[in-house]
Amino acid sequence: MTILAHEDYEADQTFETDVVIVGTGAGGGAAGATLAEAGYRVMFIEEGGYHPTSSFSAxxxxxxxxxxxxxxxxxxxxxxxxxxxxxxxxxxxxxxxGGMAYRPPERVLADWERITGSAELGVEGLDAAFSEVERRISANFQSELSIGEDSRIMEAGAKKMGWHYTTNRRNQSACVGANNCSLGCPTGAKQSTLVTYLPRAFERGAVCLTEVRVEKLLIEGGRAVGVVGRAINPRTRRADRTVRVRARAVIIACGAVQTPLLLARHGLGKPSGQLGKNFLCHPNAKVLAVYPQKVDGWKGVSQNTQIREFHEDGILMAENFVAPGVLAAYLPFHGERAWELMSRYENMVLSGVLVEDSSSGSVSRTLLGMPLVRYELTALDHQRFKRGVKLLAQMHFELGAERVILPFTNQHEALGPDDLERIDTLQTDVNTLELFTVHLMGTARMGARREGSVVNLNGELWDLPGCYVADASLFPTAIGVNPQVTIMALATRVAERLQLHAKAA
Amino acid sequence: MSQSPRPRREALPDALPTPKRQLPMQRTNDFARHPKDGWTYADPYPMSDRYRARLHAIIERLCPPPPAPMSGDLLTQIELHVRGFMMYMHPLAGRGLWLAFILLDWAPRLLFMSWRRLGDLDRQAADRVISRITSTRWMPLRLLVVGIRGSVLSAYFDLSEVHERLNYRPVPFLKERVALRERLVASPALLGATALAAE
Structure with missing residues (x-):
């Protein structure tokens, strides 16, 4: 296994390979392993560092x-x-x-088939790719011993309210509910690309250049022939070494914000003008309930179930407990009130409302090189949040919660169901919503026509041969569920298409 | 259709450097706060002593007062964590947070609430200033304080002394879970006996 870091690079160094892949997440990992297993020399470039399972802590x-x-x-x-x-x-x-392993709903894939005009992106067309991904990341249900009290409370709440809920399939192998998903799984049970796709690629000779930020593409004769990056000194955080990788194909898999940012630097995506557009993000809002009894939400797996009663209305609900340091970053209080609330940490159930986007935003490059991500919540989504928060808080009160912390800047707390009635009257301005997101999608959408998409159905840029995209940027629409399985399936498909090209050539 | 690469199976060029860093792949996790995985933590964001003193004062106003854990040593730990975070932000965001601390310190004067700076106000007066800013409808100002509050409280509630008071003891729990998983993986029969929740 060859993983290089800042100290391994010379001041100006050039590598050569068959395929260079920028990013090692769901897209980069899946594409890289597929190509390495097919016999290609693969070189990953990752801006972050390499942190093995044995280094993860709380x-x-x-x-x-x-x-x-x-x-x-x-x-x-x-x-x-x-x-x-x-x-x-x-x-x-x-x-x-969080390790959710969901396929998109069939209605979403039917939409993709309609929008792209390709059955390959439909339910049947992607079925084999999904199955392969699910096998490789061990998508399955949790064992009883891994389930924590907060998950059981959510399940009991759904039952009491008569709501439909599902047990989540998660990418895990013998998960024991350490509930450290958001800070790295210290048991190795979560089947991230770190312990699945990437080791397979490394076994086949793939190399990973870490601590390198790719700043531009190498383009020669109208074709992508590599990338240029700067290695970041871990102590000073300054980019002080230049790393070039020349390759016969380039795969960009840096996510829905960084991918368009990199491509925009070269003025790409011109045929459709769609690069950076169509940004989707599944915004979600936290609802924190404090119960009289001890819950110890930090013990036991996060998100064993999802409440899907309102899924057709674009609303999902789930619990997702986190370490106190993470939770405190989003507290609406400071000083004594923050302590008074956090001292009930062992009594808390942290839940959330996720809304499927009904609008889209954009990602653009500012003069100073920072991404500018813009997104306006629609009136429909605002209504969905108010409804979802109210319902979820009602559920907690039905189960005996003492108080519920709400995601509104002008209404932080509800001490009983009566307080929830004020949501409709108080929450008239969307700016009072306190949101958060982790699902970023759709800024280099895939399509069959160059007028409406950034990349073709092979994942290759319409206006830059040899340059492929393999991450959530490809999504033609929001999928309404956690995206990693879909990213892996599309990235695998892009890698397979790249091989077909090679054989044809 | 564009040209695409054909697979090559020859070895990588000799020019590939030998990694200098030792990767502790098989090392057992001791759940240390600073794990020895060969990774270098950045130096704290550079600040003058005068600025640091102002930062301490602001941190103290944002953090819970005693009887919650608080001491000069903890303040220094929080300060170092916040300065650590700043190094990993986009350089403009790091500089923005630096500036935001100054603005927050001057906020009582800028808002005509007091002639003293935030770090010099007593706790109740400082609370009033912070609460007024966090409830303002002017979004940039609100976000400024929310960002500062988030980074400071995140560092505060990550302190071992605070974990202890919250009855949050992750290290023994995680050690027990790692050992449990090792037993499950080593014994397929045991793994099979743990019935799947959804089946």
Whole structure:
């Protein structure tokens, strides 16, 4: 296994390979393993560092800078503003996600088939790719011993309210409910690309250049022939070495914000003008309930179930407990009130309402090189949030919660069901919503016609041969569920198409 | 259709450097706060002593007062964590947070609430200023304080002394879970006996 880091590079160094893949998350990992197993020389480039399973801990202050882009200080601008997080480490966001392994609903894939005009992106067309991904990441249900009290409360709540709920399939192998998913799974049970796809690629000779931020593509004769990056000094965080990788194909898999940012630097995506457009993000809002009894939500798997009663209306509900350092970052209080609330940590159930986007935003490149992500919540989604929060808080009160912390800047707390009645009258301005997201999608959409898409159905840019996209940017629409399985399936398909090209050539 | 690469099976060029860093793939996790995985943590964001003193004062106003855990040593730990976070942000965001601390410190004067700076106000007066900003309808100002509050409280509630008071003891729990999984993986019969929740 060859993983290089900043100290291994010379001041100006050039590598050569068959395929260079920018990013090691769900898309990059799946595409890279597929190509390495087919006999290609694969070189990954990852902006973050390599952190093995044995290094993961429950300490936020140490884990967040290691594993998250910009120490999670990233924000979508608009009404309402939405903080978002992405992984920045070998394994990308699969190292820090909740580990849900859902296929998109059939109605979404039917839409994809209609929009792209290709049955290959429909339910049957993608079935084999989904099955293969699910096998490789061990998508299955949790064992009883891994389930925590907060998951059981959510399940009991759904039953009491008469709501339909499902047990989640998760990418896990013998998960024991350590509930450290968001800071890296310390048992190795979560089947992120760090422990699935990437080791397979490394066994076949793939190399990973870590601590390198790719800044531009190498383009010669109208074709992508590699990338140029800058290695980041881990102590000073300054980019002080130049790393070039020349390759016969380039796969960009940096996620729905960084991928368009890189491509925009070269003025790509011109035929359709769609690059950076169609940004989707499944915004979600937290509902924190405090119960009289001890819950110890930090013991037991996160998100064993999802409440799907309102899924057709674009609303999902689930619990998702996190370490105190992570939870505190989103507290609406400071000082004594923060302590008074957090001292009930062992009594808390942290749940959330996820809304399927009914609008889209954009990602653009600012003059200073920072991404500008814009997204405006629609009136429909605002209504969905108000409804979802109210229902979820009602459920907690039905189960005996003492108080519920609400995601509204002008109404932080409900002490009983009567307080929830005020939501409709108080929440008239979308700016009072406190949102969050982890599902970023759709900024280099795939399509059959160059007028309406950024890449073709093979994942190759319409206006730059040899350059492929293999991440959530490809999604033609929002999928309404956790995206990693879909990203892996599409990335596998892109890698297979790239091989077909090679054989044809 | 564009040209695409054909697979090559020859070895990688000799020019590939030998990694200098030792990767502890098989090492057992000791769940240390600073794991020894060869990764270098960045130096704290550079600040003058004067700025650090102001930062301490602001951190103290945002953090819970005693009887919650609080001491000079803990303040320094929080300060170092916040400065650590700043190094990993986009350089503009890091500089923005630096500036935001200054603005927050001057907020009582800018809002005509007091002639003293936030770090010099007593706790109740400081609470009033912070609460006023966090409830303002002017989004940039609100986000400024929310960002600062989030980074400070995240560091505070990650302190071992605070974990202890919250009855949050992740290290023994995680050790027990790692051992449990090792037993499950080593014994397929045991794994099979743990009935699947959904089946």
């Amino acid at each position: 300490y936020t202050t140490e884990s967040v800078p290691r594993l998250y882009r910009d120490a999670s200080a990233t924000m979508i601008v608009g009404r309402a503003p939405i903080p978002y997080v992405e992984g920045r480490c070998v394994g990308g966001s699969t190292v820090i996600n």
